[in-house]
Amino acid sequence: MFGGTSLNLPPGIPYGFGSEEHDMVCFRCGECCIKYHVRLNLVEARRIADELGLAFNDWLGRYTDKEWQRDESFVLRWRNGECIFLERVKGSNKTRCLIHEVKPEVCKIWTPSLNRRECQRGLVMYWRLTVSPFEELEGRKENLRDFYSFLKSLEFSKNP
Ligand code: SF4
Numbered sequence: 001m002f003g004g005t006s007l008n009l010p011p012g013i014p015y016g017f018g019s020e021e022h023d024m025v026c027f028r029c030g031e032c033c034i035k036y037h038v039r040l041n042l043v044e045a046r047r048i049a050d051e052l053g054l055a056f057n058d059w060l061g062r063y064t065d066k067e068w069q070r071d072e073s074f075v076l077r078w079r080n081g082e083c084i085f086l087e088r089v090k091g092s093n094k095t096r097c098l099i100h101e102v103k104p105e106v107c108k109i110w111t112p113s114l115n116r117r118e119c120q121r122g123l124v125m126y127w128r129l130t131v132s133p134f135e136e137l138e139g140r141k142e143n144l145r146d147f148y149s150f151l152k153s154l155e156f157s158k159n160p
């Protein structure tokens with residue numbers, strides 16, 4: 001799409017894109033947090049309420065969607081078209097989850113992948129990069145370079 005070079009590891013940048021478990025690392029674009037409504041069970045809901053130091057019913061009222069409330073099953077509320085716990089980090093292409101340590105299981109087991117539409121969307125939107133049929137990143141050299149140095153910076157920042 002954005003004519004350019006296809007490189008897995010730009011010369012001089014000693015950083016792998018993937019990890020042992022996944023074909024890519026999460027670059028925290030947040031696209032997966034604006035696409036799905038997150039359902040959680042009672043235990044998860046209580047854990048988050050405790051973490052935030054809120055009474056359970058107060059927490060339910062503020063952070064869950066009443067329309068989808070069932071016995072012992074809840075859905076996180078959305079705000080401005082995205083999960084209420086998604087925060088955009090000012091001045092960067094990065095988001096973070098405000099409840100990272102206690103986020104619901106469905107969020108924990110989600111894995112980034114070069115084949116996921118959400119991750120591909122994040123690559124295009126924030127980095128102007130695409131994924132080739134051979135699962136390599138494609139784009140202008142400078143965009144690839146910026147992206148890899150951003151990944152490098154993530155190594156040193158605390159998760160999330
Ligand atoms: S709880 Fe966190 S990880 Fe899950 S959708 Fe919301 S912001 Fe994303």
Ligand code: SF4
Nearest residue numbers: 026027029030032119
């Ligand atoms: S869409 Fe992919 S890269 Fe973006 S935050 Fe979700 S898992 Fe990470």
